[in-house]
Amino acid sequence: MRSRVLPPLLLGAGMIGAWEAYVRIARIDILLLPPPSAVALYLIGNVGIFVRNGLATLSELLVGFACGVLIGLALGVLMQLVRGFRDAAYPWLVATQMVPIPAVAPILVLWFGFTLVPKAVTVALMCFFPVAVSTVDGLGAVNPELIRLMRSFGASPWAIMRMASFPSAMPRIFSGLRVAMALSVVGAVVGEWVGSTRGLGYLMLQFENRGETAGLFATVTVLTAMGIVLFFLVGWVEGAVIPWRRYAKETL
Amino acid sequence: MSVRGVSRSYRDGSRSVLAVEGTHLDIPEGKFVTIVGPSACGKSTLLNLFCGLDQPDSGSIETPSQGTGALLGRIGYMPQQDLLMPWRDVAGNAAVGLECLGVGRQEARSRALGHMRRFGLEGFEGSFPGQLSGGMRQRVAMLRTFLCGRRINMLDEPFGKLDALTRASMQAWLLDYWQEYRCTILFVTHDIDEALFLSDVVHLMSPRPGRIVLSLEVDLPRPRKYSEVVTSAPFNALKARLLEQLGRQP
Numbered sequence: 001m002r003s004r005v006l007p008p009l010l011l012g013a014g015m016i017g018a019w020e021a022y023v024r025i026a027r028i029d030i031l032l033l034p035p036p037s038a039v040a041l042y043l044i045g046n047v048g049i050f051v052r053n054g055l056a057t058l059s060e061l062l063v064g065f066a067c068g069v070l071i072g073l074a075l076g077v078l079m080q081l082v083r084g085f086r087d088a089a090y091p092w093l094v095a096t097q098m099v100p101i102p103a104v105a106p107i108l109v110l111w112f113g114f115t116l117v118p119k120a121v122t123v124a125l126m127c128f129f130p131v132a133v134s135t136v137d138g139l140g141a142v143n144p145e146l147i148r149l150m151r152s153f154g155a156s157p158w159a160i161m162r163m164a165s166f167p168s169a170m171p172r173i174f175s176g177l178r179v180a181m182a183l184s185v186v187g188a189v190v191g192e193w194v195g196s197t198r199g200l201g202y203l204m205l206q207f208e209n210r211g212e213t214a215g216l217f218a219t220v221t222v223l224t225a226m227g228i229v230l231f232f233l234v235g236w237v238e239g240a241v242i243p244w245r246r247y248a249k250e251t252l
Numbered sequence: 253m254s255v256r257g258v259s260r261s262y263r264d265g266s267r268s269v270l271a272v273e274g275t276h277l278d279i280p281e282g283k284f285v286t287i288v289g290p291s292a293c294g295k296s297t298l299l300n301l302f303c304g305l306d307q308p309d310s311g312s313i314e315t316p317s318q319g320t321g322a323l324l325g326r327i328g329y330m331p332q333q334d335l336l337m338p339w340r341d342v343a344g345n346a347a348v349g350l351e352c353l354g355v356g357r358q359e360a361r362s363r364a365l366g367h368m369r370r371f372g373l374e375g376f377e378g379s380f381p382g383q384l385s386g387g388m389r390q391r392v393a394m395l396r397t398f399l400c401g402r403r404i405n406m407l408d409e410p411f412g413k414l415d416a417l418t419r420a421s422m423q424a425w426l427l428d429y430w431q432e433y434r435c436t437i438l439f440v441t442h443d444i445d446e447a448l449f450l451s452d453v454v455h456l457m458s459p460r461p462g463r464i465v466l467s468l469e470v471d472l473p474r475p476r477k478y479s480e481v482v483t484s485a486p487f488n489a490l491k492a493r494l495l496e497q498l499g500r501q502p
């Protein structure tokens with residue numbers, strides 16, 4: 001534990017220290033680059049605002065992430081079970097990722113108004129793709145000999161999917177989930193930039209317009225912290241769901 | 253089970269490679285039958301055909317209960333790799349075959365648990381495959397197949413990767429188990445001693461294209477004891493005939 005937590009903390013402290021020293025020694029304008037101490041003071045002084053808007057972003061993000069993951073899993077399983085669907089749908093799924101999200105987001109606001117929905121849809125649009133791809137790849141990577149064995153036992157395609165393909169795809173699916181989680185932070189903020197009345201993305205726009213650079217940095221800090229916690233939360237869930245990973249010398 | 257003139261070839265790029273050719277074989281009920289042959293002679297190919305995972309190009313395979321009907325799901329099959337699922341513990345892995353047959357998860361598990369002692373897995377029910385020795389992994393894989401309760405069980409080089417001492421004790425254990433439950437066993441190996449020690453009948457396969465070139469009745473008395481059997485004169489006479497036939501191959 002110590003060896004995993006200490007080095008990044010030390011590195012972070014070093015960089016923050018250097019930043020603080022640079023701003024003070026070179027006498028940089030606080031509007032251009034506030035020192036970390038000013039950002040921290042701003043954060044502490046306005047905790048209420050950050051909590052309120054942070055929770056708004058968090059709920060958009062979690063709703064969108066949950067929908068995106070469910071859609072991604074369903075698409076992945078369907079593509080693996082039905083060859084024809086996979087061939088027909090794959091290029092279109094790739095196409096959805098080529099559409100710039102900032103271009104789509106205003107249309108979503110037009111459709112759904114200044115509610116949670118357009119942000120959740122933005123998040124879901126961004127994070128279903130890595131989940132779908134990692135699910136298809138993971139399900140396809142199951143040892144074909146294991147499938148033959150189960151067919152010799154008389155197993156149905158669905159039983160093979162449930163008992164063999166899906167569990168063996170778990171590690172890959174979780175890689176996809178981690179990518180999706182990282183993307184969904186970006187997705188929520190982009191969704192808020194286009195049209196919102198609260199959230200960390202909204203807050204960033206406000207601070208930018210008012211020239212409160214320290215507030216802007218404080219918002220980014222909160223957003224980053226939230227993203228990191230969520231990202232490692234996925235890893236923690238993975239450890240809880242796949243306890244056998246510790247014992248698996250080989251991957252099947 | 254009776255096998256008549258079965259052939260199977262595979263495409264290898266543009267060429268077609270004959271893996272097994274015109275194989276005739278009878279597997280009498282309740283007998284321990286072994287196919288022995290050098291690697292890549294088509295032993296696994298034959299087993300795949302016999303358990304319905306693959307279809308022959310020509311020839312027929314008949315079982316007393318099914319006629320020439322579908323074999324898939326009716327023959328106990330233990331592949332060359334143990335194929336244990338790293339995400340299931342020992343009892344869960346042993347239950348896989350039953351679950352595939354439609355037995356509920358809990359029920360399958362408790363039936364698997366009832367055989368742990370007989371298969372030397374007592375105390376390891378909750379262990380994961382990554383924590384087991386090679387011999388124990390093979391026993392889990394074998395239990396998984398035997399639990400399905402098939403009249404015919406086909407084992408593909410089950411002891412091939414074990415060290416000599418473990419293999420000897422597993423052979424003795426398997427004979428014991430077979431004499432207790434009296435199912436039909438079709439055993440595949442590349443080890444002549446193993447084939448003779450275990451079997452009622454040994455079929456020798458030639459190198460590619462695989463075909464059965466010699467069939468021997470092994471009328472050594474049972475129960476057999478490894479140290480006595482492998483040093484006895486009848487055993488060595490049979491072994492000499494197999495080796496001589498092998499040496500005759502081009």
Ligand SMILES: Nc1ncnc2c1ncn2[C@@H]1O[C@H](COP(=O)(O)OP(=O)(O)O)[C@@H](O)[C@H]1O
Nearest residue numbers: 262263271290291292293294295296297298460
């Ligand atoms: N699915 C396959 N496709 C192409 N060639 C195969 C296939 N299965 C087996 N063969 C070939 O058939 C021959 C017999 O293989 P196999 O039955 O696995 O031999 P054994 O089990 O006796 O070692 C080998 O030369 C192998 O390369």
Ligand SMILES: [Mg+2]
Nearest residue numbers: 295296297332
């Ligand atoms: Mg083989």
